[in-house]
Amino acid sequence: MDNSLNLSEQTLSKIDEVVPKYPEKRSAALMVIHLVQDELGAVNDKACEWIAQRLELQPINIKELITFYPMLRDKPWGRKHVRVCRTLPCALRGSYATCKTFEKKLGVKEGQVREDGEYSLEFMECLADCGQGPVVIVDEQTYENIEGESAEKFAELLLDGKLEGGEEFKSYEESLNQGS
Amino acid sequence: MSEQSPKERRIILKHTDDPAYSNRISSYLGVGGYENLKKAFGMKPEEVAEEVLKSGVRGRGGAGFPAGMKWKFLDRKSGKPIYLICNADESEPGTFKDRQIMYKDPHQLIEGMMIAAYAIGAKQAFIYIRAEFHEGARILNRAIDEAKAGGYCGENILGSEYSCDLVVHRGAGAYICGEETGLIESLEGKRPNPRIKPPYFPAVLGLYQCPTIVNNVETLCNVRHIVEMGGEEFSKIGKPNNTGTRIWCVSGQVMKPGYYEFECGALTLGQMIFDVCGGLRPGRTLKAVIPGGSSAKVLRADERFSGSLKDGTAFDWGLEDIPLDFDGPMAAGSMSGSGGIIVMDDTVDIVEAMANINAFYAHESCGQCTPCREGSLWMRKITQRMCSGGAREEDADLLLSVANQIEGRTICAFGEAAAWPTQSFVTKFKDDFIKKATDSQEERNPKSLQLI
Numbered sequence: 001m002d003n004s005l006n007l008s009e010q011t012l013s014k015i016d017e018v019v020p021k022y023p024e025k026r027s028a029a030l031m032v033i034h035l036v037q038d039e040l041g042a043v044n045d046k047a048c049e050w051i052a053q054r055l056e057l058q059p060i061n062i063k064e065l066i067t068f069y070p071m072l073r074d075k076p077w078g079r080k081h082v083r084v085c086r087t088l089p090c091a092l093r094g095s096y097a098t099c100k101t102f103e104k105k106l107g108v109k110e111g112q113v114r115e116d117g118e119y120s121l122e123f124m125e126c127l128a129d130c131g132q133g134p135v136v137i138v139d140e141q142t143y144e145n146i147e148g149e150s151a152e153k154f155a156e157l158l159l160d161g162k163l164e165g166g167e168e169f170k171s172y173e174e175s176l177n178q179g180s
Numbered sequence: 181m182s183e184q185s186p187k188e189r190r191i192i193l194k195h196t197d198d199p200a201y202s203n204r205i206s207s208y209l210g211v212g213g214y215e216n217l218k219k220a221f222g223m224k225p226e227e228v229a230e231e232v233l234k235s236g237v238r239g240r241g242g243a244g245f246p247a248g249m250k251w252k253f254l255d256r257k258s259g260k261p262i263y264l265i266c267n268a269d270e271s272e273p274g275t276f277k278d279r280q281i282m283y284k285d286p287h288q289l290i291e292g293m294m295i296a297a298y299a300i301g302a303k304q305a306f307i308y309i310r311a312e313f314h315e316g317a318r319i320l321n322r323a324i325d326e327a328k329a330g331g332y333c334g335e336n337i338l339g340s341e342y343s344c345d346l347v348v349h350r351g352a353g354a355y356i357c358g359e360e361t362g363l364i365e366s367l368e369g370k371r372p373n374p375r376i377k378p379p380y381f382p383a384v385l386g387l388y389q390c391p392t393i394v395n396n397v398e399t400l401c402n403v404r405h406i407v408e409m410g411g412e413e414f415s416k417i418g419k420p421n422n423t424g425t426r427i428w429c430v431s432g433q434v435m436k437p438g439y440y441e442f443e444c445g446a447l448t449l450g451q452m453i454f455d456v457c458g459g460l461r462p463g464r465t466l467k468a469v470i471p472g473g474s475s476a477k478v479l480r481a482d483e484r485f486s487g488s489l490k491d492g493t494a495f496d497w498g499l500e501d502i503p504l505d506f507d508g509p510m511a512a513g514s515m516s517g518s519g520g521i522i523v524m525d526d527t528v529d530i531v532e533a534m535a536n537i538n539a540f541y542a543h544e545s546c547g548q549c550t551p552c553r554e555g556s557l558w559m560r561k562i563t564q565r566m567c568s569g570g571a572r573e574e575d576a577d578l579l580l581s582v583a584n585q586i587e588g589r590t591i592c593a594f595g596e597a598a599a600w601p602t603q604s605f606v607t608k609f610k611d612d613f614i615k616k617a618t619d620s621q622e623e624r625n626p627k628s629l630q631l632i
């Protein structure tokens with residue numbers, strides 16, 4: 001198989017690992033798309049063609065997934081992608097205000113990427129952590145109770161690159177006991 | 181993390197919030213993990229299935245269908261391979277229980293799944309997990325590797341002839357993948373357009389048109405405890421027809437939102453809100469509660485519910501008296517659904533809450549059925565207009581008529597899920613909808629809580 005997408009060895013071997021797990025190749029479509037999107041940031045037409053060939057499908061079989069699923073993209077988000085939960089339980093705890101604060105502080109409108117490509121902001125539907133809303137996901141880390149003043153502080157730390165690993169906001173993932 | 185309430189009976193969440201308990205296999209083995217898999221493998225598969233049937237355990241994903249009965253519907257005559265799928269899409273707004281299990285105690289799910297797989301004779305098993313659970317998928321994959329190394333999963337489980345691989349499959353942010361036939365289409369690598377029943381009952385024509393069992397995360401964890409206790413003993417927890425515990429997820433405007441595990445029927449909705457969750461914020465009064473995820477019909481705080489239960493006993497309840505089990509919220513004209521209780525106090529603008537919910541369903545309709553695709557968009561547009569200064573008195577009736585034209589006219593139950601909120605909000609809070617039109621419709625107060 002050609003490597004016209006210039007995917008890393010790691011991604012290619014992960015793809016080779018995931019495809020045979022399924023009784024039918026087509027079932028691996030979402031998983032392969034995730035792997036490609038994780039590396040390239042988006043799955044454009046060329047990537048659709050490549051994935052289709054890898055799974056012995058037509059490009060449209062991949063394209064129709066990219067255009068359907070909210071988390072699949074044909075253009076990349078910003079280098080840091082911020083997701084805010086919009087759905088009722090989080091809204092009841094102030095998520096609309098949180099999103100507005102982020103728009104102001106990060107200088108980007110909801111649903112868009114900042115011109116310099118640094119940040120993007122997206123309203124999401126329920127993230128299944130409604131007891132601790134408003135819920136915010138930055139890349140792959142989930143932060144809880146981000147409202148009012150704490151949303152301001154949160155955005156400032158994010159802008160300063162001091163959010164991750166900082167003491168102020170521990171993500172849900174960081175606070176798990178993952179043993180050793 | 182939720183502070184545990186003293187009255188809880190934690191079976192599924194027994195260890196999840198113990199700071200010393202990790203999500204690794206060492207922790208799980210330390211509390212008797214995989215002993216029940218051994219016990220199950222000492223029984224015949226149909227004996228295990230019989231215990232599940234006897235337990236009376238009902239599905240925790242939303243519909244509350246008895247798991248043992250569903251397993252009985254499997255088409256075994258076809259001779260096709262059988263598949264087991266764990267529905268870990270957890271996407272019903274207000275629900276966050278499966279997350280706790282998968283992130284904090286993944287081996288409990290794996291043990292439950294391997295017991296279920298053995299009982300139904302599955303050739304392969306899948307966990308369909310929503311893509312937002314990035315770390316959750318990694319945790320499950322690591323746990324599966326640990327379980328395989330221990331011989332609890334994969335090839336020749338516990339040295340027996342039986343093998344069953346377990347694969348974690350990630351979705352990509354679409355709510356409709358929680359609907360079991362949409363999930364199956366998605367797992368086949370297609371758009372998650374739900375299939376029509378009949379004929380596509382998963383137990384007969386599921387994954388690759390083979391017999392398939394789809395169960396929720398919490399349901400499959402219960403299987404492990406049913407094997408431990410025996411179906412008979414398990415059925416004594418809770419109430420008849422409402423057996424076992426349930427993990428209730430409380431969100432919205434209470435002092436202590438969180439997840440709480442109780443025996444079915446052990447407490448009322450009022451006790452949950454005012455005792456367990458510490459009540460409302462100071463000075464607030466209760467306005468409305470959605471008892472089973474956003475698809476469930478809303479309950480009005482001053483409503484009365486009366487009638488007779490399945491066993492013939494008459495009831496006359498206020499909202500606070502509704503027992504928290506499967507049948508209570510159902511008797512009150514709503515449902516316990518996925519166990520997501522959303523609480524709204526008197527500061528909430530009901531029309532905005534409705535607009536928020538309608539925006540969700542308009543965003544998530546798969547688009548196959550005209551009434552659902554068009555109707556959900558209309559309901560969103562109308563309520564959004566009502567909240568931006570363009571409300572009309574006739575909008576309440578218009579909304580209701582759109583919702584009524586969706587219900588019962590669609591391929592999957594998403595149609596009902598989208599129609600029920602509108603039908604109940606508009607009927608029960610008609611005054612609020614009318615008032616929206618008759619009040620002066622200047623700019624919204626920028627200080628008030630924005631929901632749309």
Ligand SMILES: Cc1cc2nc3c(=O)[nH]c(=O)nc-3n(C[C@H](O)[C@H](O)[C@H](O)COP(=O)(O)O)c2cc1C
Nearest residue numbers: 239240241267269270271358359360395396399593
């Ligand atoms: C629109 C819609 C969304 C659903 N979402 C979920 C979900 O996120 N998780 C889930 O377990 N079940 C969900 N269900 C229910 C599933 O279709 C199915 O009934 C359930 O997974 C069966 O498992 P159980 O019998 O163990 O409850 C949904 C149903 C509908 C109609």
Ligand code: SF4
Nearest residue numbers: 546548549552590592
């Ligand atoms: S009811 Fe809605 S979600 Fe379900 S199949 Fe029809 S259009 Fe799709």
Ligand code: FES
Nearest residue numbers: 085090127129130
């Ligand atoms: S509503 Fe925000 S996590 Fe569920």
